Amino acid sequence: MPDQPPQQAPPVQRLRIRYAKRGRLRFTSHRDFSRAFERAVFRARVPMAYSSGFNPHPRISYAGAAPTGSASEAEYLEIALAEVVDPDRVAVELGEALPDGLDLVTVVVSPGGSLADLLQASRWQVDVASPLAASAAAVEQFLATGSVPVQRMTKKGMREFDCRAAVVSLSAEEGPAGTRLMVGLRHTVPAVRPDDVLTGLRSVAGLETGEDPRLTRLAQGPLDESTGEIRDPLT
Template sequence: MREQPEQQAPPVQRLRIRYAKRGRLRFTSHRDFSRAFERAIFRARIPMAYSSGFNPHPRISYAGAAPTGSASEAEYVEIALAQVVDPAAVQAQLEEALPDGLDVVEVVESPGGSLADLLQASTWLIDLPLPTAQVEAAVAAFLACDEVPVERMTKKGLRSFDCRAAVVSLEAAPRGTGTRLSLLLRHGTPAVRPDDVISGLTAVAGLQVGPEHGGLPLLTRLSQGPYDEAARTVGDPLRP
């Protein structure tokens, strides 16, 4: 009979971490980040709690990762520890161990509950190299629709879904020679991404975006967290 693996002690502390993807590091995939983060945890000698079983791994919970190519000021991860530590010390250790552009913004003791369940909505900035009048017309046409079907290639093949229902608000304003969109997205299934909204603008109004039309859109997530339906605001998952 195969010998049973050693059972690991339960965590004694959980820390919730907010980090940012900036500059060229916005092209970091979620897999790339998880590898870099686990290496940083090891280099910083943070006393991680481990799972039980034949292949123990550090208890790290990722949630709500931004799409590859998007910058973000509000990415979140939660870690479970085998010893009680000072969150400020962990922040300093991770900042030193992670590459520039993957920047730890804040570390707090977890307030409890599921981190993934708290990430109910997000706010985004989308910078487009297009005239504001043209983008405003596309936004008006998009918001006037009850449903905007778009397609996206997924691991399970090409998938069609409605991108309109997830959009709480969408506004256009001039920015330099182009236009900045401010977007509030409600999270759901399937998850609607900012690039899906751009595809929706193309579908309803023929908005042309891409290298052959002045350049790719720049996507930046500003926040994500619990959604207040009445106020139409996104809260802080570090302090729900």
Template sequence: MREQPEQQAPPVQRLRIRYAKRGRLRFTSHRDFSRAFERAVFRARIPMAYSSGFNPHPRISYAGASPTGAASEAEYLEIGLAQVVDPADVHRELDEALPEGLDVLEVVESPGGSLSDQLTGSRWRIGLPGDADLAPLVERFLDQETILVERMTKKGLREFDARGAVVSMRAEPGPGGTVLDLVLRHTVPAVRPDDVLTAMGKVGELKHAGAPVLTRLEQGPFDELTQTIGDPLHVAT
């Protein structure tokens, strides 16, 4: 009989971490980031708890990762530790170990509940170069009930409604062009900012002079009553 693997002790502390993807590091894929983060954990000597089984892995839970190419000020993960530590020490050590552009913003004791279940909405800034007035197109988009778009996924080409995920959107002048302020509900399948741009192109001519610049500003529990996004580092379920 094959020898059974050693069972690892459960974590004695869980920390929830907010980090940013900035500059050229916005092109880091989720897989690349997870590798960089695990190397940083090792270099920083964080006392990680490990999973059981024949191939133990550090207990890291990723949730709500932004698309490759999008910058973000609101990415989240949670780690399980084998001993109790000061979150401020983990913040400092991880930030030093990660490359510039992957920046740790806050580390706190986990408030409990599933991290992924608390990430139900996002606020985005979309920079569109050029001098076109996009306010009429935004108004026309918001007047629609449903706008179907297609995107290639791991399961093949899928068609889904991009309009239903949009809570609000407005156009305002920005550096070198127009900035769209966009709030999205997290749906299944997920609607991304580039899907919204595709949908806008279906209801009118979307004029811009260069590639869109996508930045996630907020991510957390979306409150349907107040239409606001909460802080997943400090909201317990």
């Protein structure tokens, strides 16, 4: 009978981290980011807790990662530690170990509970090439439509879903090269992404948004259903 692997001690502290994905690093896949982050915690000598088993790995919980190709000011993860540390010190040392474009914003002690359960909605900024007047008319038509089915390839194959049901808010304003859409999205299964909303605008109103829309997540967190406000999950 093979020897059983040693059991790791349980974590003594958990930290929740908000980070940003900026510039060219918006093209970083989630897998590439996770590798970069694990290298950073090693270089910063963060006293990580590890999983048990024959191949222990640092305890890092990722939640609500933005799609590859989109920038974000509000990405979140949680790390489990083998020692109690000062979150401010971890923020400095870990921030120095991460590559430029993957930038730490906030590090706090976790109050417990599930971080993923707090990430109920996101607010997005979407810059498109369409003229403001056409975009505003398309937004009005989209919001007046009860259901907007779209299709997207997922890990389970082609899926059709209603992108309108996930939209908490949608508005158009003058952008740097056309229109800036402000989009509030409820997190659903399957997930509705900002590019799905663009597909819906094309479907409902024939809006031509250009070939290279710039997607930036500005916030994600608990959703106040009465006001549509997305609150900070770390407070």
